[in-house]
Amino acid sequence: MTVDAPRTRPPAPPSRMPQTAAMHANASSEPARIVTPSRHAGLHPDAVEAIMAANHGDPFAVLGPHEIGPGQWEVRAVLPEARAAAVILGDTRIEMERRHPAGFFVGAFAHDRRPDYRIAVEAWDNTERVRRDPYEFGETLDQDEIHLLRDVGNDAVQRVLGAQGVTIGGIEGFRFAVWAPNARRVSVVGDFNDWDGRRHPMRLWHDGGVWELFIPDLPKGTNYKFEIRGPDGTLLPLKADPVAFASQQPPETASRVNGRPAPRWHDAAWMTGRGKADHRHSPISIYEVHLGSWARVPEEGNRYLTYRELAQRLIPYVKEMGFTHIELLPITEHPFDGSWGYQPVSLFAPTSRFGAPEDFAEFVNAAHEAGIGVLLDWVPGHFPLDAHGLGLFDGTHLYEHADPRQGFHQDWGTYIYNFGRTEVAAFLAANARFWLEEYHLDGLRVDAVASMLYLDYSRRPGEWVPNQYGGNENLDAIDFMRRTNEATYSHAPGTMTVAEESTSWPGVSHPTYTGGLGFGFKWNMGWMHDTLRFIAKDPIHRRYHHNDLTFGLLYAFSENFILPLSHDEVVHGKGSLFGKMPGDRWQKFANLRAYLGFMWGHPGKKLLFMGGEFGQEREWNHNQSLDWHLLEDRFHAGLKDLVRDLNRLYVGTPALHARDTEAAGFQWLVADDADNSVIAWARKGRHEGEIAVVVSNFTPVPRHGYRIGVPAPGYYREAINTDAAAYGGGNVGNYGGVEALCEPSHGQDCSLCLSLPPLGTLIFVREG
Template identity: 55%
Template sequence: MSQYSPKAEIEAVLAARHPNVFAFLGAHEAGEGRQVVRTMQPYAREVAVIVGTERVVAEKVHKDGYFEAMTPRGLYELEITSSEGETTRLSDPYSFGLLLGDQDMYYFREGTHQRLWDVLGASLKTLHGVAGCQFAVWAPNAQRVSVVGDWNRWDGRMHVMRKRIEAGIWEIFIPGVTELTHYKFEVVDTHGHMCLKSDPFAVFAQHGTQTSSLVFDMDRYRWSDSEWMQVRAKRDLYHSPMSAYEVHLGSWKRKAEQGNRWLSYKELADDLIPYVKNLGFTHLEIMGIAEHPFDGSWGYQVTGYFAPTSRFGNPDEFREFVDRCHQAGIGVILDWVPGHFPKDSHGLARFDGTALYEHADPRLGEHQDWGTLIFNYGRHEVKNFLISNALYWLEQFHIDGLRVDAVASMLYLDYSRNAGEWIPNHLGGRENLEAIAFMRELNSVCYAKHPGTTIIAEESTAWPGVSKPVSGGGLGFGFKWNMGWMNDSLRYMAEDPVHRKYHHGEATFAMIYAFDENFILVLSHDEVVHGKGSLINKMPGDRWQKFANLRMFFSWMWAHPGKKLLFMGGEFGQWNEWRHDGSLDWHLFLGEEHSGLQQLVKDLNHLYTSRPALHEKDHEPGGFHWLDANDADNSIFAFVRSAADGDRVTVLVNATPVCRKDYRVGVSEAGSYRELLNSDAPAYAGSGVSAGAGFQAQQVPWQGQPWSIVVDLPPLATLVLGR
């Protein structure tokens, strides 16, 4: 046994249970200008310690690979000859001092560190002239944490980390670890059980059944979207057009001839961006991009919050995709999931053997419907994890907005729970006060740090002030999905036209609350799965009527107050429900109705973005007024949209297949009017019934207006008229 080191400490190191491995391994003062160097190298045949020009062969003190050498005092390297005879020369990980600064520790404990990705995870660095990788992970209750990976044969004895007790963070710098190295954290939890955990801060990761994290250089990419970013910082989203195309990258289009594989980020940039640009959408909203093991979760059960999924490429390739969107004038919104996370053993669940990220009590910490865990929003470090993650996407990937998934499930302690299955807050109520505080801080921080971006709430209840400022008592989101409009409108549209007069109020009800929030009208992925049917199949009638109804509905939606979102496939009337494991039905373009519907969406986007009346006052009562909201017998709706500069358009919706000849509609000014859009036009595969070539206003007061015009209303159609 060693003449320099206690046997008990050597055995503790060999068993990876030494309480402070940095105090034992590495170089330690031995007096008279000498040092003893101790190293654990279980796969080495020989170890030499190099100090300056002197090479000292270390003694193999223990057969399991413990070596030590007495050398002159000074900086040193290890020359390691493996059992296979390969020799490498590296600095010793245990020769480096503390890595994380006191300020980092303080702000992390406080929950206000806004760049946690710079501190935790795996970061390629050069320390004291030595290239390698710094690893750090939060696991305050673990007995031991080691970094294991390709370079150390996944042996947790070799790179045991230093525990920074002041914050519960483990850290180590490992020389020689390079980009694309696979790694995990081997955690001996508070109960003494060992498990392999993926890095919560990994920026690149495997997906599916393979769950390693990968080292990646995040400092290499050079952006080319400076013009977009400068304009974005000054953009007033509330008074600008916003028309989003929601897409699931794995199923938008696939390569059927190549085993039905999905497209890469590069291929999507080549194909999807021009498609969206041609259709005139202002934004792409991307479903579930953060790394997730299960394809069937659609990206909503996340294990790698800081890693864009490797299904389609590496982080820089996703950056290039966003960059090219911006160069094409298209904003990018990501779906973000701070409401819950899966129980996968390699993920966040019971990370150090305790409920670290989640609540311990299942009445607070589990989503029974989804089989997932709920973040503990009241814990500073957890709140910091989530807010820094939001900032990470906005900063490191130039994302223009985050759509926060399942906000209602975060707001209510009794969400989808029966009596006795939830715990009231300290005031006795059902509101999740910690989640509310988290959301307010999230929105305040993101808007302060990244002006021109937006945070959008998918919130399905009548919670007040979701998109009102935090300073005014609101939650501070920029926009809220209008789920009420969606449900009422789809229910109305599903009615046979002969019965619609009995459901007229369902179609007008949304205007009662239309300006209570900054709403986005959504026809999202959730409406075309799980037996709900595709949009075209929700429409009543024969084939012609189904397409006419959908054309009418889309045109009505684009003319209605509120920003817009349409899920992929809806724009050309896909018959099948959406499937995450297949492609959209692009072969449908053999039919003129599908091409016509797609052309209509293109024209709607052009009209919406070019006419201020249709977008400038989406969230202001002064931008809308009814001409006639009560013509239930004829199922006709007439309203006006207007802008501050006087731009006005008149919208007429005929929700029956009966042509309405000589329909008089009020207008505010004398002069001639024209048809800006007719959803029944031949170009859209409509019947071609025209409202007329032009309309001269008559001095006949009507519908509260001093003038009026007479038009023919096509069947199952929306007309947009203007000067």
């Protein structure tokens, strides 16, 4: 981007009056007259010592061009790598004097205007490079931009902070800016300056706590960090840029100069349609994916697939399987593979494990071209203690609470953001917008919402601090979530936010103007735990646990729910979905097929973690690929075909999705047949006659002549039978469909007489 900012700065003392690029461009081109340097003019020895000790808080007061008298100029530079140096003014070369043995150089000359110059650096190997001086450029930020960094919901963070590619006075480079209000000194260090904090110290905007420096002619891809001296003078571990747009591949930890993402988008049709989306009344079936273990390349050292390879393999698979969305476990840059991305350090950088930021954008492009939405697992609930991360960023508890009862997460050994600090809340809210707007993502699943809502989450008495009213509600986090949701829905229409919230907090997915948190959807964790507990029982005992199937319908329409079978249920000794099923091998498959049919027929949007669709037998391991070879077995292949057909039926049948969140779209048919473990209901669309009937038999006993009342006469096509031979079942069914007879049953005027397969789910769709 082009920044209308000054290229020069008036001499010390610092002034906020800018020297414009135009003024600089009009500087005199007349040859300079060399003058004898004065050791006392305009430069105190203590200032030189402070600069060379990297302990000076205002480097622009010392470095760069300074008028030390009428028409008398000095250019000062820190050049530890230089054997000799010179100021280049047009065709004139002015040798610089070494004023400090560690490499402080001064070039003095007479000139009638502020000079336009270069510095020639002769290295110790006798090579010479001519470069621009960062300290000839003035302030590249303005006060209004600094103030916007405190505006929760604004996108100023990604526009102002980080390494921004800018052009100043026709000169390209990168402007670095970082919020570190309590630091004594901040420098940009990296490959380009031998990680030497003396060479590129930054300027502080005192009223905003932001340090900035424009470095011209810096190549894209350069590794960098910030070297920070804390308020007590302590030199901190080198810090990655909190707003880095790219990072080194772990285990390396540097940020990378990249600039704000500027992908070549070709998803205009998708983006136009997205703004008109009506998610509550649309089919949403989500395939949850950990990109590092969906598939690998064993022939090449078990390496990851790249973003572009995933675009070629994963997206067509998801399309063929009938899912509407992909949800990515966190791909924001994180140091530890074993965190699965849930302990991120660089929230604005797609992980480099799978390629460059531009490659990730191509993955999103490919998904949208295939008609697939992309959701991101987003983690504002905590961040890791890694020394290069956000913890104690400027030598103080800047991003986290100082009190460990508020700022340390005992379960995960991580820091907790201080949501009450305006700059922190604005930083996180801007990041939410960043992924939806800059990378065209279609939604955010917000991790660990319950841990943010409750001050006493997973804490014993005495281990937490009550709010101002004596309660356990985290009022700052509540305000943050509401404002973030308002910002995302306002600025990225057609996207969605989804809360992973495991408690009975009211109104999670209700609008903020009604007192809700403003999320679009909420994971139904209660449904997941209840039904998994039921299906894991031996069928002979299920009659005593029938309420585990039915209880979820008591509150199914209190929120906009997503039914999740997520990664959390197939790790840490919980086994795979397949492994949870009781019985012999045939019964395990039958149980899993019946359960997935039950889920797809149940009110609520759907989410399934990768591997569940074909019956991965072992527990998920993030370090290796899914067991795709299992698809050579007909039972695994049949299960995969069932999930594909369930998705296609769900998407193509309004009765199964149009009123997912409305009680009027659901009608009990059989809720109380616990002895036979049979359950049945009707699903209704938004138009008259749109009816689907879902019936599950969770015992291994086939039941013929089982009568079920239905809400309307007509022919009911058997659209799904999880016991079909094509899926690996025994083919007990109803020959493709049943005509409703005018025989009352279950309080209905009409009824179906059915054959219920053992351990099977049937889904009928009314025709005509």
